[in-house]
Amino acid sequence: MTSVAESAAGRTGAGGTVVDGARREDIVGGAGGAGLAFRLERAGLGYGRDAVLREVELEVAPGEVLVVVGASGSGKSTLLRALAGLLPPSEGRILAGGREVTGPSADRAMVFQDDGLLPWRSVRRNVELPLRIRGVARSERGRAAQEWIEKVGLAGFARHLPRELSGGMRQRVQLARALVGAPRAVLMDEPFGALDAQTRAEMQRLLLEVLRETSATVVFVTHDVEEALLLADRVAVLGRTGVRAVLDVPVGDEARTNLRERILEEL
Numbered sequence: 001m002t003s004v005a006e007s008a009a010g011r012t013g014a015g016g017t018v019v020d021g022a023r024r025e026d027i028v029g030g031a032g033g034a035g036l037a038f039r040l041e042r043a044g045l046g047y048g049r050d051a052v053l054r055e056v057e058l059e060v061a062p063g064e065v066l067v068v069v070g071a072s073g074s075g076k077s078t079l080l081r082a083l084a085g086l087l088p089p090s091e092g093r094i095l096a097g098g099r100e101v102t103g104p105s106a107d108r109a110m111v112f113q114d115d116g117l118l119p120w121r122s123v124r125r126n127v128e129l130p131l132r133i134r135g136v137a138r139s140e141r142g143r144a145a146q147e148w149i150e151k152v153g154l155a156g157f158a159r160h161l162p163r164e165l166s167g168g169m170r171q172r173v174q175l176a177r178a179l180v181g182a183p184r185a186v187l188m189d190e191p192f193g194a195l196d197a198q199t200r201a202e203m204q205r206l207l208l209e210v211l212r213e214t215s216a217t218v219v220f221v222t223h224d225v226e227e228a229l230l231l232a233d234r235v236a237v238l239g240r241t242g243v244r245a246v247l248d249v250p251v252g253d254e255a256r257t258n259l260r261e262r263i264l265e266e267l
């Protein structure tokens with residue numbers, strides 16, 4: 001098992017508490033609670049009797065961006081679903097903030113490739129949804145939603161319906177909806193996979209920008225190694241039945257080139 005990366009060293013996990021000397025936290029404005037730590041202990045994940053991942057040992061540090069790569073069918077989405085509490089492990093345990101994951105929680109927001117927006121609700125009402133579910137007062141919901149709509153570059157589109165937006169804009173709405181409730185973790189499943197190259201690059205930049213304002217832990221699934229290198233503090237590579245390697249993303253072009261080759265070898 002690979003231990004938690006140096007880049008995240010000093011952030012302690014249980015209970016999601018201290019942020020100390022960490023890269024992203026150094027520059028965050030402090031919105032939301034501290035990032036959530038995840039820990040998988042000999043976790044077996046699968047569907048019915050079919051195991052997809054066996055004996056997974058993995059730690060995700062509070063506030064880090066862990067990108068999961070792997071061949072199609074290696075279990076990237078399965079791992080993410082398990083972290084979200086949508087798929088109980090068949091063996092072992094999954095802990096979030098030191099507590100066993102037994103189901104979904106508002107602390108852990110998800111963003112999917114398919115936008116998952118409610119088509120009959122306006123942008124604002126989609127973004128407000130997590131706050132509405134939590135019973136946040138209408139005026140506060142409206143204020144927070146508007147703030148996030150502006151942060152993701154959609155000022156002026158609050159009253160639009162999802163079908164009136166481009167794919168990239170809909171992903172912006174998803175991002176706003178995921179972050180409006182200040183979750184402690186954001187679990188993203190190929191969120192930019194269906195976008196053209198230029199929109200995808202814009203969304204990657206936007207994601208890096210908005211993450212600076214939160215201390216949320218991010219687990220991001222992609223099959224794109226370049227995207228992984230751009231976004232990650234660490235990259236987890238999934239192989240046939242488990243985590244093959246968890247690698248720190250270094251600073252510097254040459255070191256990244258070496259890492260790219262290493263990841264491609266592991267895939």
Ligand SMILES: Nc1ncnc2c1ncn2[C@@H]1O[C@H](COP(=O)(O)OP(=O)(O)OP(=O)(O)O)[C@@H](O)[C@H]1O
Binds near residue numbers: 070071073076
């Ligand atoms: N709901 C399900 N029921 C049964 N088997 C499933 C289910 N979802 C996924 N699987 C199987 O689990 C394995 C892993 O699927 P998963 O979607 O996690 O892989 P992935 O790495 O995310 O793939 P991709 O990159 O193609 O999205 C595959 O063999 C898939 O067929």
